[in-house]
Amino acid sequence: MTPEDMEKLAMTRFAIISAVRASGVVLMLFGLWIWYGDLLDTGGNWMVGMPLFVLGMAESMLLPRYLIRGWRSPPQP
Template sequence: MTPEDQERLAKSRFQMLQLLRFTGIIVMILGMWIWAGDILREGGWPALGIPLFALGLFEALVLPVILAGKWKSPPQE
């Protein structure tokens, strides 16, 4: 793999991790809004908002760590 290919791969992986974090935060905000706000029903809807918030939390905090660990290159000797 050429250095240009390695750089392109690293950039695309970095962008993927940032996209996961960003969309996870958006899902968390939407979940909180549904949970506590009056967007879907009066008084909020915790049965839908809490799982949505948890899904966004997983996507923003856990999934990027898992992917980064899988993509990490082996140590160079």
């Protein structure tokens, strides 16, 4: 693999990790909006908002670590 290919691969992986983190933050904000806002019910709906918030937090904090760990290991022959 040439250095240019390695740099392109690293840039692609960085973009994917950044997109995963950003989508997790968006999901967290959407969950908070449902949880405390008047989007679904007056006064908020915690039964829908809280799980979305927790899923968004897990997506933004845990999923990038699993991706990095999977990409760090050498490929099997």
